[in-house]
Amino acid sequence: MDTFVLVVTVAVALFFTYTNGFHDSANAIATSVSTRALTPKAALAMAAVMNLLGAFLGQQVAGTVSKGLIATPHGRAGMGILFAALAxxxxxxxxxxxxxxxxxxxxxxxxxxxxxxxxxxxxxxWNGVVDKVIVPMFLSPVVGIVVGYLVMLGILWFFRRSNPHKAKRGFRIAQTVSAAAMALGHGLQDAQKTMGVVVLALVIHDPSRGFGIPVWVKLVCAAMMSLGTYAGGWRIMRTLGRRIIDLDPPQGFAAETTSAAILYTTSYVFAAPVSTTHVITSAIMGVGATRRVKAVRWGVAKNIVGGWFITMPAAGCVAAVCYYLVRLAFG
Structure with missing residues (x-):
């Protein structure tokens, strides 16, 4: 029975990875699609492949998730906690x-x-939650806005004497590289988060195994995220690609490059599981503000930021209700 519960919990974790993939696919490709640097199908295929590769580039973030946020619960009750968290x-x-x-x-x-x-x-x-989750949650969007603004200013200055049409064509090609880098960073960050959850489930089932990440865990988490990415998140893609600001290729390149750099830095230097959504959205805002501050649709941005702040408590409340339902159903 305990093995069956483990299998169910791991399956739910993989389904979460799938939803993460289609929910966050827009993070990597919305700007490239909106500027017509890539077709939607080509962008999704590229993002799926790069997500798969990115999942194998590190495991620092997975370690933070598996043992840095909550104490390791034990037994069937512990598996119920993990199941409810994922639900x-x-x-x-x-x-x-x-x-x-x-x-x-x-x-x-x-x-x-x-x-x-x-x-x-x-x-x-709580120290881990504050240091690795709460602080980066506030800091990474600020860094995204500032760095995105500065990168775009640098591009505008460097190409100030270039032919605008030729420059845009060049940046449309360059966006293929920047979008791939962004997708690689998404795989590096988000696939690891589910790896950490699966490892936590394995440790709950067998505390003697330790927190090492088996190859099969990396493979299935990466594959499920890639499948979800290829399924696409068209609703969110429209919000990121058009509703915040109408992007052109240089702006799309600047936003993607900024986001990728932040994702690699937070993964390798700080082992902090930051939100790819927060990073790319704030980078788009910073890049757009170089055109003029009013060019950014701050009303849409305000709604997005409001969603950021309610996500953790809302998901926490839903998870708590799920836990009580699991306890009620299975004792």
């Missing part, structure tokens, strides 16, 4: 996807873990 994250992902709101799948997962842990009486590592 809360999935429900919130589906709600925000339906309404086309680019909220963070990462913070839905973190909120679900904290909410389910509190409901199940498991200790939360």
């Amino acid at each position: 809360g994250a999935i429900v919130w992902n589906l709600i925000t996807w339906y309404f086309g709101l680019p909220s963070s799948s990462s913070h839905a997962l973190f909120g679900g873990l904290v909410g389910a842990a509190l409901a199940g009486g498991t200790a939360v590592h």
